[in-house]
Amino acid sequence: MKASARNQFTGNVSEVRIGAVNAEVHVGLKGGETIVASITKESVEKLEIKTGIEVIALVKAPQIIIVTDFGGYRLSARNQLQGTVTQ
Numbered sequence: 515m516k517a518s519a520r521n522q523f524t525g526n527v528s529e530v531r532i533g534a535v536n537a538e539v540h541v542g543l544k545g546g547e548t549i550v551a552s553i554t555k556e557s558v559e560k561l562e563i564k565t566g567i568e569v570i571a572l573v574k575a576p577q578i579i580i581v582t583d584f585g586g587y588r589l590s591a592r593n594q595l596q597g598t599v600t601q
Contacts, residue, residue, distance in 0.1 A: 519572035523549060527567050530558060539563055541571050549593045 528548065529540040537558045539551045551571055553563075563569065579591070580599075 517572055519574050521573040521575065521578065523571040523573070525549070525569065525571065527563060527565050527569055530563060530565060532558065537563075539569075541569055547595055549595070 523541065523543055525541040525543040527539055528542040529538075531538040531540075532555055535555060536552055537555050539553060539558070541549050541551065543549065549571055557563075581589075
């Protein structure tokens with residue numbers, strides 16, 4: 515597989531919530547965090563996504579927001595990962 519997305523997270527599907535059109539795919543990462551992807555119901559079926567399988571979540575760089583001080587604010591973004599800038 516070739517992809518232009520630099521941010522790749524490998525994990526196992528821990529839950530799939532199917533809606534009328536879209537689905538939420540919960541991915542448990544190796545560090546213990548969980549991220550949630552919203553994809554079409556058709557994609558769940560086509561990719562044969564099921565609980566327990568290993569997947570790779572790809573995130574394009576323009577979709578990432580870096581925050582150094584929350585200042586007591588709350589964000590609506592569901593996927594939040596804590597880390598350290600290394601470069």
